[in-house]
Structure formats: structure tokens, C-alpha cells
Amino acid sequence: ESRVTGLAYDSAMARHECVCGDSASHVEHGGRVQSIWARLMERGLTIKCEKVVAKKATLEQLKLVHTPTYTTFFAVSPTACLKMEASALPVKSFVQLPCGGIGVDSDTYFNDASTQTAARIATGSLIELASQVAESRLKNGFACIRPPGHHAEKDTAMGFCFFNNVAITARYLQQKYPVQCARIAIVDWDVHHGNGTQLCFEEDPFVLYLSLHRHDNGNFFPGTGSVVEVGKGAGKGFTVNVPFSGDVMRDNDYLAAWRGIVLPVLEQYQPTFVLVSAGFDAAHGHPNALGGYEISPELFGYMTRSLMNFANGKVVLALEGGYDLASISRAAELCVQALCG
Ligand code: SP5
Ligand code: ZN
Incomplete structure (x- = not known):
């Protein structure tokens, strides 16, 4: 059993940028992963931990969650696909952004020169990291990846997301490691609800989706994630939403939800990953x-530590959102320090 924490990162992920070329126009820019990785290096964590080889997700892997047309469109070349019949296109139209670039929506810029590569490396690196943890070649891991994934649905890019990195990885683990990954818990502490991930697993009792997010009674992006969304069919009860509305939430509010809901639900579910x-x-x-x-930032380290009590410590973190470079670098550092134990 390995005692080493794994890290996933590749500078190609920093290169996904709007065709406007101005990262100051977009909060989801390459400096996010560069800052986090620089902080991990500064603290000696990239030496203490083991870096996995970054891999590009295969089309077959992407299709574990996404439709074939969508996968071809975003993983190969949208410009080539513009020749496709309009009714077959996964996006109705691109939007012209105020910065001069193009996007799927006002958040989600797309650049044929860099987006596909970055997005496929984000997914593929997370798959590689999680696989090594499933095989006990690594103890646990942190994937410093972008673009993020949890808003991406099977045929929809939105909220900066193209491929649902975590959902694809969960499906891959289920298939490749059916015993080790018999019950996967996905804990989503991004401030936004992971609409794409929830949809993917709403009928699956073997993947528990648990999200803490700002909801404002449906008025905060993306609007989903109310308490009545609990899963469907065989998956009923295996989707758990903790939506916050109203006041600014602080550590004590999150701690109450964490200790009152998240930990007891995980205790009952007994995830294996x-x-x-x-x-x-x-x-x-x-x-x-x-x-x-x-x-x-300390609270993210605490939540990481408390998750390590489940699944024999098989815990893999994947970066989603987070835009304030100072606080996200500190939070990531504390999470990796927690993983290193
Ligand atoms: C990964 C992540 O943190 N994504 C968050 C995206 C939040 N964007 C909020 C902006 C809301 C307005 N977007 C409207 C798109 C209309 N089609
Ligand atoms: Zn977010």
C-alpha cells in the first residue's frame, strides 16, 4: 500500500484561453492552475508527492458521459464540425463575446487552438490519478486541472466547463475497478451546484452525489440543487443537496452542514472511493x-482531512472553480498538506 500522495498537473492546461488573448477579461484563466502549482512547488509539496503522467482522455473515455456528437465536436474540432448539419450540432450558435472572442455562452469561451487539448488533458490526468489510487499505487491525490467540469452535461458546455472531469472519472472507475469502486461518493464543495454531475448520476445508487452550494432559492448560477432533488428511480436518496440561501456563509455555517449532514450521510453510505x-x-x-x-482556506484542509476517514483514505480531489488566486492557492496547499498527512 502506497503512502504517497499523487498530484496531476500539466502546463498545457494553462494554455486554454479566449481568442481575445486577454486573460484579464476572463476569471477562468490559466493563472489559476499556474498559481496553485507554483504554491505547491514553493512548499516542497511537488517533491514530497508523486506527479502522475498527464494524459489526454480518449474519445472512448469522454463518451462515458458525453454524447458522440458532442464529444467529436469539442474533442476534435468545432470548426471542422461546422460543416455538420445544423440540427446535429451540439451548440445552437456561438456567442460573440464583448472581448472579441467567441463562446458557447457568455462564460464559456472556446478556442480551437488550445481548448480541446487542455480539456482532454484535464479529464485524462484525473482518470490517471484516480486509477492509481484505485490500484493502491498512490494513497490519495489532488488534480490541479482546468477547464473545470461539474457544469458540463452530456451534450451541453456551460459555466466554463466542457467535459465533466469528475463524472467521466467516476464512470471510468466503476467500469475498470468494479470492486474497489463499488460505491463512489462525489463530494462537491464548489460554491456552485454541479448540475452536470447530478444529472449524470441521478438514477445511479452506486454513485452518491453530495453538494454544498450557494442556491439563493434558485437565483444563483446554475439554479439547480434544491433539497427536493434527491435522485430518481433506483438512485432515489443517492443525491443529497445542501443549498444555502440568504446570508453570507462562513466557516461555522459550513461546519454545521458538514457535521450535521455530509459526515452522517457518508457514514451511512460507506463509500469505497x-x-x-x-x-x-x-x-x-x-x-x-x-x-x-x-x-x-483552512476549512478546505479540514474537510479534506475528515474525508480521509472514509473509503480507506482513497480520496481524490479535482479542482473545479475558484478565482481569487491568493485564497485558492492557500486552500489547495492546505488540502494537499492534509492529504500528505
Ligand atoms: C466552475 C465554475 O465555478 N463555474 C461558475 C460559472 C459561474 N458563472 C456565473 C455567471 C452567470 C451568468 N452566466 C450566464 C450564461 C448564460 N447563458
Ligand atoms: Zn464554481
């Missing part, structure tokens, strides 16, 4: 439109 949609946009330093909460 834990994936975390580890967005850090609930951290202090994010303006109201991007989060507006006041969670300390």
Missing part, C-alpha cells in the same frame, strides 16, 4: 457574483 469536486470559490476573496462567501 471518494472523489471531490474541489472548487475553491466559496473561499473568502470572491466577489458576490463569483461566490460571495467567507470560507477560510
Whole structure:
């Protein structure tokens, strides 16, 4: 049994940028993963931990969650696909952004020169990291990846997301390691609800989706994730939403939800593998439109440590959102330190 924490990162993921070329126009930019990785290096964590080889997800892997047309479109070449029949296109139209670039929506810019590569490496690196943890070649892991994934649905890119990194990885683990990954818990602490991930597993009792997010009674992006969304069919009861509305949430509010709901649900579910949609946009330093909460970086380290009590410590964190470079670098550092034990 390995005692080593794994890390996933590749600089190609920093290169996904809007065709406008101006990262200051977009909060989801390459500096996010560069800052986190630089902090992990500064603290000696990239030496203490083992870096996995970054891999590009295969089309077959992407299709574990996404439709064939969508996969071809975003993983190969949208410009080539523009020749496709309009009714077959996964996006109705691109939007012209104020910065001069193009996007799927006002958040989700797309650049044929860099987006496919970055997005496929984000998914593929997480698959590689999680596989090594499933095989006990690594103890646990942190994937410093972008673009994020939890808003992406089987045929929809939105909220900066193209491929649902965590959902694809969960499906891959189920298939490749049916025993080790018999019950997967996905804990999503990004400040936004992971609509794509929830949809993917709403009927699956072998993947528990548990999300803490700002909801504002449906008025905060993406609007889903109310308490009545509990899963469907065989998956009923295996979707758990903890939506916050109203006041600014602070550590004590998250701790109450964590101890009152998250830990008891996990205790009952007894996951054999834990994936975390580890967005850090609930951290202090994010303006109201991007989060507006006041969670300390230390709390993310605490939540990581407490998850290590489940699934024999098989816990893999994947970066989702988080835009304040100072607070997300500190939060990531504390999470990796927790994983290293
Ligand atoms: C991964 C992540 O943290 N994504 C968050 C995206 C939040 N964007 C909020 C902006 C809301 C307005 N977007 C409207 C798109 C209309 N089609
Ligand atoms: Zn988010």
C-alpha cells in the first residue's frame, strides 16, 4: 500500500484561453492552475508527492458521459464540425463575446487552438490519478486541472466547463475497478451546484452525489440543487443537496452542514472511493457574483482531512472553480498538506 500522495498537473492546461488573448477579461484563466502549482512547488509539496503522467482522455473515455456528437465536436474540432448539419450540432450558435472572442455562452469561451487539448488533458490526468489510487499505487491525490467540469452535461458546455472531469472519472472507475469502486461518493464543495454531475448520476445508487452550494432559492448560477432533488428511480436518496440561501456563509455555517449532514450521510453510505469536486470559490476573496462567501482556506484542509476517514483514505480531489488566486492557492496547499498527512 502506497503512502504517497499523487498530484496531476500539466502546463498545457494553462494554455486554454479566449481568442481575445486577454486573460484579464476572463476569471477562468490559466493563472489559476499556474498559481496553485507554483504554491505547491514553493512548499516542497511537488517533491514530497508523486506527479502522475498527464494524459489526454480518449474519445472512448469522454463518451462515458458525453454524447458522440458532442464529444467529436469539442474533442476534435468545432470548426471542422461546422460543416455538420445544423440540427446535429451540439451548440445552437456561438456567442460573440464583448472581448472579441467567441463562446458557447457568455462564460464559456472556446478556442480551437488550445481548448480541446487542455480539456482532454484535464479529464485524462484525473482518470490517471484516480486509477492509481484505485490500484493502491498512490494513497490519495489532488488534480490541479482546468477547464473545470461539474457544469458540463452530456451534450451541453456551460459555466466554463466542457467535459465533466469528475463524472467521466467516476464512470471510468466503476467500469475498470468494479470492486474497489463499488460505491463512489462525489463530494462537491464548489460554491456552485454541479448540475452536470447530478444529472449524470441521478438514477445511479452506486454513485452518491453530495453538494454544498450557494442556491439563493434558485437565483444563483446554475439554479439547480434544491433539497427536493434527491435522485430518481433506483438512485432515489443517492443525491443529497445542501443549498444555502440568504446570508453570507462562513466557516461555522459550513461546519454545521458538514457535521450535521455530509459526515452522517457518508457514514451511512460507506463509500469505497471518494472523489471531490474541489472548487475553491466559496473561499473568502470572491466577489458576490463569483461566490460571495467567507470560507477560510483552512476549512478546505479540514474537510479534506475528515474525508480521509472514509473509503480507506482513497480520496481524490479535482479542482473545479475558484478565482481569487491568493485564497485558492492557500486552500489547495492546505488540502494537499492534509492529504500528505
Ligand atoms: C466552475 C465554475 O465555478 N463555474 C461558475 C460559472 C459561474 N458563472 C456565473 C455567471 C452567470 C451568468 N452566466 C450566464 C450564461 C448564460 N447563458
Ligand atoms: Zn464554481
